[in-house]
Amino acid sequence: MCAQNPTYTIKKTTDQAFAKYGKIYTNYDVSDVIKYMDDNITIDQTSNVYVPSNAELEKVPSMQTIGTDIYAGMPFEAGECTGQSSNFTAVEYHQGSELNVMLTDVVMVLGKRSVLEESGTFNAKEQAELFFVPRGTVVEFYSDTLHYSPIKVDDSGFKIIVMLPAGSNQPLPENFHSNNPRIVKKNKFQVVHESRTDKIEQGAQIGVSGDLIELSPLK
Template identity: 30%
Template sequence: MQIMSVFDTTFAPYGRVIADLDCTELLDTLRKTTDKPEDAVVYVPSAEQLEALPVFDTLRDSVYGGMPIQIGYCNGSNTKLNCVEYHRDSEINIVADDMVFLVGLESDITDGKLDTASIRAFRAPAGTAVELYATTLHYAPCDAAKGAGFRVAVVLPRGTNTEKPDGTGALGEDKLLWARNKWLIAHPDTNEAKQGAFVGLEGENPDIAPLI
């Protein structure tokens, strides 16, 4: 696996960089008010201190076209893929520390199965706002340097990644539904698999530790 840049043309199938979004205050607040664990990853779907900032209105009205949104964060340290998830909409990641995305394409899934050889790695520098398209498979960010960790603000439609809705089971895809607006496929060697997530990642669990 080679780590490419989110500014490289090879990133185009997975997402884009939003170049004209001023995230300075958001990233300052993220750095000052949230912890970055050294040996774990924490995710908070909605953070009041981030949603109170003026950029919230820009993200809601311009980036999401007026749809209700939430701003949370994902902080910590990680080098492995472990799982992939997707939503029914784009996800905006606003990067406070250099980090690496591990991504794939929903179109490569067959009956809930995905060959991990299809996963690609892209580095995003601090200060970058990256849109991951709805059809892009992703999960927790990865460190861009050994032990460096990351802080990332995560923007999604309101309610995403909260409690799984009741009454699922009408469609075959429901076997992947792990939370609200969150379809998840796990590698067998993960805590998510032990917790009952659908196991469908085939092949090695990609680990970028040797590359950073």
Template identity: 30%
Template sequence: MQAITSENFKPYGRILPLDLTEFVDCISKRAAVPAGQVSYEPSVAEFEHLPVFGELSRHVFGDMPVELGHCSGWNHKLNGLEYHRSSEIDMAATDLILLVGRQQDIDWQTFTYDTAKVEGFLVPAGTAVELYATTLHFAPCSVGDREFRMGVALPRGTNEPLDFLPDRSGEDRLLLNKNKWLLAHKESGLEKDGAWIGLTGENLSV
């Protein structure tokens, strides 16, 4: 496991100088996610009333419409890797682990990715990181036997249901939701949700 301050993280993203004090306090008051589950909400009204939401909208995303939600729960597996057409801002309210890869390493002939190329980084509580659009990522992993909690900021509408049915040819076979392309591992169980099984190698665990 590598530190988020490592030189090795530079191809994937950067640390942002955001004050997460109020956000961490706000998300810490939410009910715990049931053991063994992961919860994702793309937009949470109480988060979007915090001052940090204005910082994200005006300065991080350049006055674009954005959403601020969260990904929280219990996880120790890779299971999948997704990407967007924009950066994603991850705001760690607890210590957590990000498993990441590079979109450049996808085999675009077979639409597969070898999990041996994945790297892991420890993100300390109170840290905000920008993941570049070319960075493959998915739900964080827990540190030890503790629930992780992470804010997620993206262009508004990301991860909502599509308004059309992709024909499952070319890159569209990876398109699962709005602005969300996903490669899943065969052990993840995500195929039942329409995910493309595109990860080869071990379903990494931490």
């Protein structure tokens, strides 16, 4: 992936730089959920598809074990996210960690919320760090870690599991009102690049600046 994209520095999650963004777990046997995802969830070939809560996925034993350990008795949700992203056009964060299980190799573009708070905008190309995360990885991203959809490594697309506090990324009620302009869904705080006219039309605020990060996948 690095050879395919020589203008970018793509680090491994074993790099010391990753520690401020999250934690890798190696103590979980996720073979059951990998089998479930391989057998039941296909990668959409035209767009990104995200299901915040998949009841069958949430019943898989390893998901119950991990969710209990991460959220300490609080209700949680787990769903699949698949797609074809090759660029990085938005950042988001949540109140509470996000847990991912990677079903394909991916590149994650990460930053810190404090950078966004200090300047009101986030220049991903200058202020983010890129990490290669291989298939089978179980990773927690801390709540102050800016992130977005994975970038695919293989041309066939990406597939991951997303676990969050229950209700996250679900639609807001019709009568919802807040003074926080970054709220776009329940427990989803997001700003976007000016190129995302689709999200801007839906009410998202511009907050990602500069040139887009765009990676060429492996063929």
